[in-house]
Amino acid sequence: MTVAKTSVLVLDCAEPLELAEFYAALLGAEIHRGDDPDFVEIIGHRGVHLAIRRDLGHAPPSWPRPEDSLQSHLRILVGRDDLDEAEREVVGLGARPVETGERGGPREVRRYSDPAGHSFSLAVSPAPVTAPPSPDHR
Template sequence: MIGRLHHTVIDCPSPGDLAEFYAELTGLPVTYRSDDWVVISRDDTTSGIAFQRAPDHRPPRWPDPAYPQQFHLDVMVDDLEVADAAVRRIGAQRLPAGDHVYADPAGHPFCLIRRPSWAPPISRA
């Protein structure tokens, strides 16, 4: 092994706003915050998702290859319809291509997927 995954880093124009969106979506708290860098993770010693300020950020356009998706997250949920309403309430927009494909507030695509049977139920703490 050469290394261990630390954070998935997402470029965006407003790290604090996008971190709050994903904190609400995933239930992970914000564990670090500066003007240009915000992290959500289980705790301050756990890898997570980091949001980095990119002043010239160009949002992807799903599924336009001229504006590639750059990354996407699959988020497992117990109930797709309940989750659809919840992600729209916190600022996601449904994208026309694909089933349960959304854009976060900075335009990055993400998908809601039905929780596989092997995964424990999603619980809101």
């Protein structure tokens, strides 16, 4: 028997409730607080599930500078026609655009840091892949 599993991306920061409020507003999710004041979960629609954990020694990565590698980042998918509006929303909530030096081509991915310095991006949601008809399908 296989045990049912789910996963949660946990972000470390100095002020978990403040960061949870940022992501809850951005993702249209709810904040769930348990007995541990240093651990907050954000749960929303369509499988959104993040957690924020207090780490008083947290230092955000320096990405995209080469001194530190990108440890992980959250990619938030939006419709192609909604990308500009989503960008206004994240900046209005306190995110900071991250300059990556990429200048060519359409900007289907835009990078930011959240109020605690974690990297995330807004990206155009890929079109659903449709399988070719089966040879037996007539």
